Each structure stands twice: as C-alpha cells, then as structure tokens.
Amino acid sequence: GAVVSQHPSRVICKSGTSVKIECRSLDFQATTMFWYRQFPKQSLMLMATSNEGSKATYEQGVEKDKFLINHASLTLSTLTVTSAHPEDSSFYICSGRGGGELFFGEGSRLTVL
C-alpha cells in the first residue's frame, strides 16, 4: 500500500518554543492531507484538512494561529505548533488520501516541558 512518512516520531521541547512536524506521501500524490490529534486512550480528533496550494480548513475549536499548516507540494504537508505549552503535548498523526483510502503516518509524540 501507499506510504506516508511522518517526522519526527518523538520531540521534546520547552514551553514557548515552536515545533514543526513533517508529513510526506512517499509513493503517491496527496492533494489533501489530514492532521489528527490523539489523546491517551481516545479516538482521533480531526484538527484540519490541508489542501495543496491553498489554505488549510480547520475544525471548530482548533486555533489556526497556534497550529499552522502548510501544504506546499503534492507530497509534503507540515504542522507547526507555535508557542507550545504543556497542554499541547499529544500524539499528532497525519494522513493522506489516495485511491479512496486514508494512509497514515507513524505519528509524532510531542512533549512540551
């Protein structure tokens, strides 16, 4: 199946700093990518839909100025958590849509100290 690569898999940062997470579709072109957040023992919460060449669409309650999404090419979308705080600590997962399926990255665990 198609492969989506997410990097970094783990990141620890200090409060107030910004962190960038990359999501790449390795063997297909993803005009649309999705960013999810997953809290411990809970389901996936869709944060935003990233569209290549245009602005991301954010779900209700997600701060677009805190979670910056850029989809500069058909194979790369980035999520930047700006001015991170401990409550932003979570597991972030990206996915790309290809052939009617969703292919997920491995996830990035962010810990903000």
Added chain:
Amino acid sequence: GNSVTQMEGPVTLSEEAFLTINCTYTATGYPSLFWYVQYPGEGLQLLLKATKADDKGSNKGFEATYRKETTSFHLEKGSVQVSDSAVYFCALSFDQFYFGTGTSLTVIP
C-alpha cells in the same frame, strides 16, 4: 449526520479465543467502511475495508461484512493471537473519514 459507534473496551481475551468488535454507523447514503488498527506507539494501518453492501473485507484472519440492513460492520477473528493486541478503529468515508472511538484489545497467552 454521519457517525460511527463502536463497542467500548477494553477487551481482554485469551489466545485462540474468538473476537467480535461491534461497529454500527449512521450515514446519509452508502459510505465505504473501514477497520484500522493501531499498534502501541504507532500510527494507524488499514486492516480491511468494504465499499458496498454485502461486501466482506478480510485480512490477516480478520473479517467484516458490510450490512446495509443493520448498518453494521462488525470485526471478527476466529482465533486471536498475542500479536493482535492493539486498538481497533471502525471508520466510514464519504468526502471525509469519520472514526469510532476505538476499542482496545489485549490478548493474553
């Protein structure tokens, strides 16, 4: 609206036991249905899918049948292994994906 309801876990089974994880959906139309699996510390992987009524998806001994009359897509496996321990997500898809809350499965030797 569109939504997915999954049986709540956690589920704990002995090795070689029979597994059923219930999933029902509400949808305005006929979506595609999926089961995804998440192993500890990893992202989600597609386990199986069905795109129309009466389709049966199968993979790695797991099966699920798209039942339009009961709006269900229950996941089954005849004999679970320790390596099946994971969280399982049921999902439906139209323009976007809608996920259930996930069911944690632990298989003990």
